[in-house]
Amino acid sequence: MLTESGCTQRQQNLFALLPGDVEWVLVGDPRHVQYFCGFRANPISFSAFESALLLMQRDGTSVLLADNFTRRTAADPVYAFREEIAAWYDHKHSVINRDHILRDLVARHTRDLDVAQGLIEAEAISAAIASVVGNVRSQVATESGQQSTGSMIRQLRRCKLPDEIELLRRCMDAGAAGQLAAFQAVRAGVTEIDVYLAVQAAAQQAAGRAAVVYGDFRATNASSFKAGGLPTDYVLQAGDLFILDFSVVIAGYRSDFTNTVAVGVPSAEQLSQADACISALRNAEQSLRADELCSNIFTAADNVLVERGFAGLSHHAGHGLGMEHPEPPILVPESIDILRTGDVITLEPGLYVEGTGGMRFEHNYLITEQGAERLSHHRLGLQAG
């Protein structure tokens, strides 16, 4: 889980980026409220799509603003210096428009905010709320030009702190349990949904709690060699390949890794194609280190596939991982991104071949100055070991 010291450090890192006259920042993207104080409305709750706001001050005090029903869904500790929770619903009276509760909470601060320079996250603060804050900046001058609050926070988010990496490992442990279950679940006669349910259950058992499990849970085969998205009622047949490319989301962070499982005994062509993909992954892995061009990582994966006589990559070689999907850095041929220490990224070469089927294999990595630490530990391969 995110820690108090991690949240404090992230707030300090934000103010260090900002001009010295910015005394407060108001954020509203649920990812960013969580990033700075740990609070997130549980996505598996009736308040999944309700909002909370975090008002951060340069002196380290911060205030979480939320309605009582949103606040109570939190599954994890909250490290705001203070909380202002408004009673929206009390089981005794009718309710008003819930969005107005949050606006009225912010309005209580209008006068305080007016006496110091501040910054709002205009991308994620509603117009109704911004109107009670007054005429406040939503972007500041930086070395790379005017930047919005949301864009600056996204930059910060690339460099994961220790609590974030620990949380990502927890997501990955749950994901690995799901991948392991798939070796049992994938067999002729079951539906894609059956496999999804087995994987979802195993991942949540390992997580020790309800968690969103999303991604690609789809069979491919000789004629239908490219498929993605949530599972259908398609019944698996011998010779199919089942792509499991999924994320387990815990406290807003997510793992993201793939394996492909053969239904029945894989053919020689399928095994050879898998070997090419996994070799592409290993080769790209060798190039991972801070300051490397992301376009070079793409090339390192792509070259292996071409050398083996396959078409090159038809999608990215990988991308950044954290609270959003995908997020920078992006490992594609025209990428202008450069790897940085603290990036967590994924590598996921795949091949989708008519006559053989589609497959993809993937691991997740933490970028370091010298190279990369692989964070995911599931088995790659068409069959159980």
Added chain:
Amino acid sequence: MLTESGCTQRQQNLFALLPGDVEWVLVGDPRHVQYFCGFRANPISFSAFESALLLMQRDGTSVLLADNFTRRTAADPVYAFREEIAAWYDHKHSVINRDHILRDLVARHTRDLDVAQGLIEAEAISAAIASVVGNVRSQVATESGQQSTGSMIRQLRRCKLPDEIELLRRCMDAGAAGQLAAFQAVRAGVTEIDVYLAVQAAAQQAAGRAAVVYGDFRATNASSFKAGGLPTDYVLQAGDLFILDFSVVIAGYRSDFTNTVAVGVPSAEQLSQADACISALRNAEQSLRADELCSNIFTAADNVLVERGFAGLSHHAGHGLGMEHPEPPILVPESIDILRTGDVITLEPGLYVEGTGGMRFEHNYLITEQGAERLSHHRLGLQAG
């Protein structure tokens, strides 16, 4: 699923409520985009918390604005007259702040919007987007005073159209499958999480697709007689009562009903307490009809509990059901709400008694002029039939 004719009717109903000079309305709450055109970013996807906007015109044309990665997650048909989908990510280039894509899409319309009177949903349109729309109204005068766009849509949402009721029935069928599975899953020696996983799987199998299943999955007993929320690793013991009060969310709509299952053979006290709750439900059910005061429905449930010698209700007797939880009408002692034809509501009397345990029972109803149609059909009772 929502239908084209339903979406068209809902748009017409909105414009019928508005002053005649309002030519366009821009909405951003994901619930409202879905309500009027069927589009929703799949909550079980990487785009769960991304936004789309719907620009509706009085002449019936509407435009869905979204980025390509948000758009592609839709699990259900979209009935916008036109779609403007911006390429945010193409697997070839680095990405920019995704929120800015939507703002730039809206900016293309600034000039068109300026020539006619319009209305924005200020509660759910970001300040960044509102700033490119210009100085536009977000509330209008109505019989009951100034009302915001979001509040007017919430009023409309109470009266469910046939496609919404059909969709709610589908959620309820999936919920009933989950309740049925619970009679098998609840037994001594398993954890709350085990029960959740069995119910979640059964509900999704019945739904035929991945769906969010959230709610209370908690054991109560003589000493810990009040519990709610997502499951824990608590191991069920003979004598416990397991409260299953959950929703299955399909296309943004949700069922919401409870049963309580005894672990082992229920005691005479537990059976008597359950009988009181179910009798309270039946009594409140008799009072359901359009124009009834919601406070009276509360009293109808509460009175039975008191007559049976129990404390009265410690929470609401029920609430409206649809895209939000809870939503008006609210069935509580101080409610100012009145039932209307087309309301879908839930009744859920419960008792939480030291020495016996906590329990709750619940059904969902469609309010009609003459009375109510019960929409949910799961078994109520501490034991399987």
